[in-house]
Amino acid sequence: MERLLFDLSIAIERGKENETSPYPPDLKGKPGAYEFTSRLLEMNCPPDTILKQGMMPGMDRIGKKFADGIVFIPEILIAAKAMKAAMTLLKPYFDNGAVLRKGKVIIGTVAGDLHDIGKNIVCMVLEGAGWEVFDLGVDVTKEKFLASLNEHPESIICMSALLTTTMREMEKSVTTIKQAFPQTKIYLGGAPLTSDFADKIGADGYFPDPHSLSKHLTGNL
């Protein structure tokens, strides 16, 4: 079983979704994350073990390589796709409580901004790390963040912006959320942002890549 868990982690790290997926070329025709997860479930491997010892290490390794500049966005995207394929098999166990999530994350690109590739990657990495992610999409107003927080008050908020003007919108959103939910942690991401900016507007941190955010969130549990 340990071997299969290791193979699953490699399939996710390398972005091998299933037997028919073309990536990576050197694993063409070989089983992927879907098949390994399926076999593990057939062998009665606990779903929580599959998540923690198979999927998460794979996502963690590729996330670290991305943060270190060894791989680029395409590798993260195919890894996330492989992870998602495995996740579909675990979904029933999340739903019935057999696998517990680490917590809830509400994420969105702030009002006025329609960029979402970076935000989508963060969603996939956090899901792969065991978080329940509520993706509010793009052009998210502070009211929409608040409404979602009212529904899931224990959540962490992640905000993204790619424009210098929407950074101002981010400030308004952070202020409004902190007034209503002072204990809620708010983390920022996006190319034009910095840690100084996050400090200045009262957010709890800035992360330049999904891996460092995921590591921070898990470290704070």
Add this chain to the structure above:
Amino acid sequence: MINKTFRFSTESLLPDISLILIEMGYSIPLADHYLSDLINDTLQQVRKHTRVQAGFIMLPKDSIKTQSNILFENRLLFEPGSIIMSQLQNVTSLAVFLATLGSDFDLWIKFVQQIDMLQAFVIDTIGSLMVEKAVDLLEEQISMQAMIRAEKCTNRFSPGYCQWLVDEQHQLFHLLPADFDWVKLQPSCLMTPLKSISGIIGLGKNVIKIPYHCAFCDNKSCYRRLKNRKGQ
């Protein structure tokens, strides 16, 4: 006032695979990169989703004065800040430009994103390179017009870069040719279609064009600076 609009062919803007791979971050693109087939397939489809439109307005000769900001017919037009103003010395006219790939391109990305994030990212990267190329071609056209007027050109500058506040997109949009009224500026100054670039080029007899490099500006998080660093 000169007003020109161009419809560059999609083919004239298509980037080659190595450029696309470099744009994605790969420093040494391999001929048999695992993404090559996907990129090739995507390039075949670009024409169906692209409606390139590019154009510029060249303000009359001697209508512009530059001091600490840009005056047009003695009225304040732009305040691009000291970094850009240092590059606009001796400018006496301006070309204001815009290039776009059209709304279908945005819809294409949005549609593919639901099915395949990787291909959506490939399309997005191709789009960014194509619209930059459209502006390169526009810059050539502006240079030719400047030569006819016995003038020289500065580099191109866009609101949102080199510390020029992106809010000044509103002033810039007022100057654009009417053919571009379908390109919209959101309250946040985001342009739609998303794959659009607007900006200015300074013109003048005594203009000195300094090669573009990041030493002009100290914005550490600028995408151009990050890209240059990656390429080193």
